[in-house]
Amino acid sequence: MLMKASKVLIFLLPSLVSIALSNTVRAEPTTTLTVVVNGIKHQKGQICLKVYASEKGFPLSETSGVKSGCVKITGSSVKKEFVGLKPGKYAVAVVDDQNGDYKLNQDFLGIPQEGFGVSNNPTISVITGTPKFNKASFPLQKNTIINIDMKYGLDP
Numbered sequence: 107m108l109m110k111a112s113k114v115l116i117f118l119l120p121s122l123v124s125i126a127l128s129n130t131v132r133a134e135p136t137t138t139l140t141v142v143v144n145g146i147k148h149q150k151g152q153i154c155l156k157v158y159a160s161e162k163g164f165p166l167s168e169t170s171g172v173k174s175g176c177v178k179i180t181g182s183s184v185k186k187e188f189v190g191l192k193p194g195k196y197a198v199a200v201v202d203d204q205n206g207d208y209k210l211n212q213d214f215l216g217i218p219q220e221g222f223g224v225s226n227n228p229t230i231s232v233i234t235g236t237p238k239f240n241k242a243s244f245p246l247q248k249n250t251i252i253n254i255d256m257k258y259g260l261d262p
Contacts, residue, residue: 138249139173139188143200143223145256146183151204152176153184153256158197161239165199165224168209172196176203197242198225200254223254231261 143153156171163170173191177184179202201210202221211219224242228234244252 135193135248136190137193137246139191139196139198139246140185140249140251141188141198141200141225142183142185142251142253143177143256144183144253146179146181146202147221147256147258149179149181151202151206152178153186154201154203154208155186155188156199157188157191158199158239159194164197164239165237165242166210171199176208191246193247194245195243196225196246197239197244198252198254199242200224200256202256202258217260218257221256221258223256225252225254227253227255229261230257234261 139157141155143155146153154176155174156165157173158164158170159172160170173188175186175188177186200223201208203209204220205211210222213219222230224230224237225244226242228237228241230237244250
């Protein structure tokens, strides 16, 4: 009986090792994105952040982002880390969520009624309109820190 078990083990062991190694080889590296949001004007509510990996839905979609989260406001800046992103091109949109609805409230003309910001801090005005993904995107390799300035109105 012991002889049969050792023969089975001899055949199974290489298979188990190759399966374990194939999973290790296929594992893709992941990164950490740290987003620092500066220029918060008050001490109530939360800052909600959404990370996008493509132009699909950027920057206003509630369902298109690859990672999201909110941070309670405790000062004029907050920091949020996103772990487990694959290296690539990303953009981040942030909202100073005053009323807890997890979205950017706008008036009937589409002008934001809450603070907002996007990565790379592009100009956002009536003329430029909503920023495009390619203007706000940045390469994410290994560990990256970005700073986003809050805006409480459109740029002139």
